[in-house]
Amino acid sequence: MSNDLGNDLGNATPPLEKVLVIGSGPIVIGQAAEFDYAGTQACKSLREEGVSVVLVNSNPATIMTDTDIADHVYIEPLTVEVIERIIARERPQGILPTLGGQTGLNLAVALSDAGVLDRYDVRLLGTPLETIRKAEDREFFRNFLHDIGEPEPPNRTVNSREEAQEYCDEVGLPLVVRPAYTLGGTGGGIANTPQEFEEIVASGLASSPITQVLLERSLVGWKEIEYEVIRDGDDNCITVCNMENLDPMGAHTGDSIVVAPSQTLTDKEYQMLRSASLKIIRGLGIEGGCNIQMALRPHPDVAEALQSHWEPDSDYYVIEVNPRVSRSSALASKATGYPIARVSAKIAVGKRLHEIPNAVTGKTGAAFEPALDYCVVKIPRWPFDKFPNGDRQVTTQMKATGEVMAIDRSFEAALQKATRSLEIGNRTLLWEGMASDAAAGQNLMAPNDLRLWAVMAALRRNSTAEELIGKTYIDPWFLSAMQRIVNMERRLLGETLTPDLLYRAKRLGFSDVQVGTLADMLPEQVRDLRRRWDLRPVYKMVDTCAAEFEAVTPYYYSTYEQENEAPPIPGDKAIVIGSGPIRIGQGIEFDYCSVHAAWALSDAGVSSVMINSNPETVSTDFDTSDRLYFEPLDEEAVRDIIDNETVGDVPPPSVVQFGGQTAINLSQSLAHAGLPILGSSADSIDVASDRQRFEEFLSRLGIPQPPGASVASVSEALQVAQNIGYPVVVRPSYVLGGRAMEIVQNASELVRYLTVATEVTPERRVLVDHYMEGKECEVDAICDGEQVLIPGIMEHIERAGVHSGDSMAIYPGLNLTEEEVDTLVDYTTRIGLAMGVRGLMNIQFVIQGGSAYRSPHSPSEDSETSVYIIEVNPRGSRTIPFISKVTSVPVARLATRVMLGETLAEMGYSGGLWPRQKLVGIKAPVFSMSKLVGVDSYLGPEMKSTGEVMGIDRDFPGALSKALMAASLSLKKGDGVLLSIADQHKAESLVLIRELIEAGCRLYATEGTAQMIQATGMPVTMITKLLSESYPNVVDVINDGTVSAVVNTLSGDTSVMRDGFYIRRAAVERRIPCFTSLDTARAAVEALLMQRGGYSIEQIDAYLQPVES
């Protein structure tokens, strides 16, 4: 620790003029939008200090990769080789990895190990290398805690299964298994049985890059408390806040309901853990932010329920330290108003805490501890609504894709608001659908995504606190708060609604929908009653100081109290409806758009009012909009805010095009309530969403679409399918991300789909369309009513049938004929104008004829082609950030100004296709499958990816290899590849197989596939699919590293699918590419065949040049 690189700033070392900031790459479970928020804030903060910022990130869907956030922006793969080239070119004096999550820290270690930092004399800022190792390597961490005298749970670090078994024999189960150096606890878990122990240890060792796991005495049931701490180079330390997990130890904190500040700790306990946290950050020598997790002795009733057989030697134990900005620090920042990333960045370049102004008050400094005068509740958003087969139990391995936060003056109200913010249908705390859900039969009292509702249901059935403590170990304080909610439910059920009762219910967070359900009224009637009784929420400010000082931050939450602190903003303004929690199908891309919408409004002199519930985002940063309401995105909350912002009789208009399906769903309610919407009308939205109206619309324009219809019953569906012919694509109407979308091959599958996978009723119609297997393309376009601007055309590498969010997409349409391009532009223009789009739209096309797979290496056969419309969405799509970055057209901003009434011509743009750039950009999806046990990874019409990366270069091979590299899908010469191809794809796969051989790959294949390959005379090793019968089988060759990629296609017959499941899961666990589309596999092997001079590394600006015509 004596030679900390970051510790001697301002002394002998040269001043920091240029700093490289590493982003966190694609969104994956455990590393989400919070790092865009942190990184963006840090870049701005560093530039305020006069530091020139070089930024690298592979994720285009980030604000931080906008060219105006940093001085030099690189959208390039996050590898040591790439970053070394950037360092060689930019020669920064410092590198700041602590804002890029675990990815950033791991890269810093790798860069140091590779000698890059020494070679280019780059100082590591923020967290010393030693500290990264101490925090990540369990053995180092143990020694460190021992040295500073802080308690750690009894444990042992092991490097093999044998060592693990030895410890288990000594101390017994349950034991916690924590792999070293993994994201979000990947590969870890709690073992209660010998079999679980064996399995988890094996997966933990496999997922740890250093094959090391920690075995720890289980502290399940203890209170889990976190502190966010900041330290500067003068050793001044503060804690920003502490947080208490409602779900006690045993569930990953990312998968826990978390409350800030702590609720059940006395001041003595609070200060004991605070002092420990300061001691730890000082001991680690961190300059910047840090997250510390501790376990505190539980309430005696919980302790009794736990029946532990060991006597703890301490009141608390230190569990984990994240020596960097983390998801928890994003939450803490939003919960307190204290900008941790901003302050951390300034500290990293030598500022002291008291020298940094508190941007929230504008008066005080950053050297203080926020005082909260409200309660904050965070609830994770899990993907199990999309993956009903996934294992819903949450343990030490994080599974949530996102989270919501709510603020109120009581815990009950904050909890209920957070529940509303989750946007899982209309699931309030009253929901009791878990019994009929796929979770039936699981133990819902163990930590899982439905536990909150299960506990509520149990309380309604008179379960006592004692019983529930025994099953959940949740502290009695939280259970009695939930009991109070149930008590109010009973009053609302049994009593006549009076102003006093309704006021009390609102103070406990009951929504109009809940009150209506219980008091037998429509939500609108409850709203009317509230108006009559003058019961409306007031808005209070999040000001970091509990009102002690006047604050300038425009950051508000609703509550039912006396004083309103948010009078309407004077003058022109518009509401931006955000996109809520990050979930599969609605990711950070929509937040990117919301942020740009807010900026565009402000630029146009219109005050921007942001509503969002997601603490991880840039949109909820206090200085993104003119005013931020941290609220659920439901009708009640949005209408209350609009009421609060209404001056006279003129409600402000809302922008709904950027908030994904969340905002689009709200558009109908807002229109119904007579509230204005900016841009395309609710009616235009309805034309695009209503199958019948849409069909009539297109036929009027003479634009073809695959035949199909919207159906309201099973018999109707069968009739339609028979008329249009199988295979058919089926999906519920009004959904995003292809939720529950499938391709079905025959009538029996159709019946299964309509009865098991979804339901079909007149209210919940299902769309049945003929499935066309062809080249898929999409465009985003801006329409002002006079012209339609198409920034660029994206062609998908995977043919139609793979959800567009899971497809690789190429800009520009390299492999399209001129005629095809003209048709796409013509259709887009006519649709935009005829539909009355004002603002954005996204159109997906399928091209019939020609080759479904096309690339410069395999050009299309010459043949007649025709273009069909798959769908039109009159709103911002997830490709907006990508297309903005590869064309330099500020799509979201232009669209916002169009919505305000400006024309494209007035802004200097014209209609048609924007000049093609001299570059190739390829977007590749990134999945988090290794985190989701039991989920099948094959590509299909239902979206599964959590994030994306971009490869950009001057030519196709360079862009393709970078996209594959960034998405961890690259093949190397000499790789072993396992093939298991469905019969219907065998013939077509021969091209791929030849290319693999040509690229020098060794082929392994399952029985049928191997026979086919042998028949063509090409070399292949046959590997059995039968797991129990012989060695090596398919799973063995994956696990022992014989193969480093898998190609496995599916027949579409669900019964055969289970066979391939083991192959795909094994590949996922082993973290090797698993191609389930022949097209992706072809692209990967062609990248290898086309590779000539490698790839270039350039600032994003340098690539952007129009092709001279």
Next chain:
Amino acid sequence: MSTSASNNSVPAYLVLEDGSVHRGESMGAPVSRHGEVVFNTSMTGYQEVLTDPSYAGQLVTLTYPLVGNYGINPQDFESAKIRVAGFVVREHCDQPSHGRSDRTLDEYLKSQGIPGICGVDTRAITRRLRERGVMMGLLTTESPEAAVAQLAEMPRYEDLDLVRTVTAEEKYRWSAAGPVSARSQWDEDSGDEPGPRILVTDVGVKYNILRLLRQRGCEVIAVPAETSADDMLSLNPSGILLSPGPGDPQLLDYVVGNVRQILGKVPVMGICLGHQLVARALGADTFKLKFGHRGGNHPVQDLTSGRVYITAQNHGFAVDPDTLPAGLGVSHINLNDGTVEGTRHRDMPLFTIQYHSEASPGPRDNEYIFDEFLGMVKEFNH
């Protein structure tokens, strides 16, 4: 609003001298009490706040809305009884959850006849105090209409010598188990601690000061506020600590005179009111702050080292730096408003702090100050 949301709650009112009426529900004892209305921003430590003698004469509003969550326990008292005149909260918890809790907040208030009010918009009250300064108020379950007139009749906070209401009646020794009356055990108990004998003038001392001194091996004796300098010195103290306490130091000339006579003769440390008494003893002035400093998050800079400490604070008056006599220099300042947070004497063994190094409630970052004091004591007596 009580978390039990009972139907039969009794309305209560907090009436401020600016005429504003804040309606809530009664908790604690249903009696009327007046006092200076102040706010405290600590998120934990309500039990310590209630029993801190420096809050005598005040109606204390907590800005954190959820109060009483962990009940009341037998260990965390800062004096023998509740000292606040009344307690103002957004919500009190009558189903506390903690292994050490033996009663609820409401029960505790009731048992000592102290009124409280819950369900009021404490943030609105805080903003009002921030804008207009602290003011007198009446907490009542009776008609609020008469309250404003009543308030005008009642004595003002700065006119009350509150130290007399909280100081010890006679000197006492602090044992490991707590306070021991001097009369019964004085002789027998003496000399059980080998460390320095520290005299604490109790103008409203918090137990944690005594605990921390005792933990550091001191023999700790507390004496009443009126104790004369001669009587103090006759106990042969190795050092004297002037404790925190309530009210305006201008009213305390009877203590200031004694303090003046001990300065320079033994090492002295002053905390909070003790700090103000030292300043006044040496001729400096004190003045009233608009709304004071009450909470656990105030940044204080040590001007010698440049280091910043997060401190616990509870004071409504401050020392005027422009009136400090030669020899007494400002050693610490508050980074929020630049007010004096500590002084150190150039020649005498004497330093003072405006904040609370004993914390309780609040951050424990400043306990090292006691070590500095004992270092000074050791050096002086060497």
